[in-house]
Amino acid sequence: MAGLIAELEVSIPALRRFANALVRDPSEADRLVRDCLVSALDSLPSRRAETDPRVWLFSIVHNLARRRAGRPRPRGDADSGVLAALGELPLDQRSMLVLVAVEDLSYADAAQVVGVPVDAAMALLASARETLRRAEADPAPATLRRVK
Numbered sequence: 820m821a822g823l824i825a826e827l828e829v830s831i832p833a834l835r836r837f838a839n840a841l842v843r844d845p846s847e848a849d850r851l852v853r854d855c856l857v858s859a860l861d862s863l864p865s866r867r868a869e870t871d872p873r874v875w876l877f878s879i880v881h882n883l884a885r886r887r888a889g890r891p892r893p894r895g896d897a898d899s900g901v902l903a904a905l906g907e908l909p910l911d912q913r914s915m916l917v918l919v920a921v922e923d924l925s926y927a928d929a930a931q932v933v934g935v936p937v938d939a940a941m942a943l944l945a946s947a948r949e950t951l952r953r954a955e956a957d958p959a960p961a962t963l964r965r966v967k
Contacts, residue, residue: 826872827859833873833922834880840917841884843906851887855879874924877932881914904954912947915940 834855838848858879859866866875888910905913911933918929930940 830876851883874928881932901954912943915943916947
């Protein structure tokens with residue numbers, strides 16, 4: 820049990836990165852991570868030992884974010900280009916991209932987090948990458964403000 824608690828603690832930075840990528844609001848991301856850790860601690864006794872702790876924790880964050888997806892979220896003015904495109908991706912595509920490209924999870928582990936078969940996970944990832952490629956190739960035109 821102590822080893823698993825240590826694994827939870829070591830995973831916090833990765834959980835924060837993942838949560839921030841999903842919700843793009845530091846306060847909400849911190850709430851997601853906090854709720855994830857509370858949920859993980861509550862369910863430690865019933866956790867299956869064969870499950871990779873990182874996959875289990877990312878799954879909790881993803882499921883919490885999915886439940887909260889209908890809530891309005893703040894839009895930052897600093898978003899532009901590819902970062903804005905990343906924020907506009909559907910949650911499952913964004914999750915796959917971050918889990919595979921940033922957190923270095925395998926396709927199978929990322930698919931488990933998102934709750935889809937591996938072939939569907941690969942399709943989600945391909946769609947996300949294509950959307951970002953298009954955004955990078957065709958950035959939004961700069962807008963000018965008239966100042967009087």
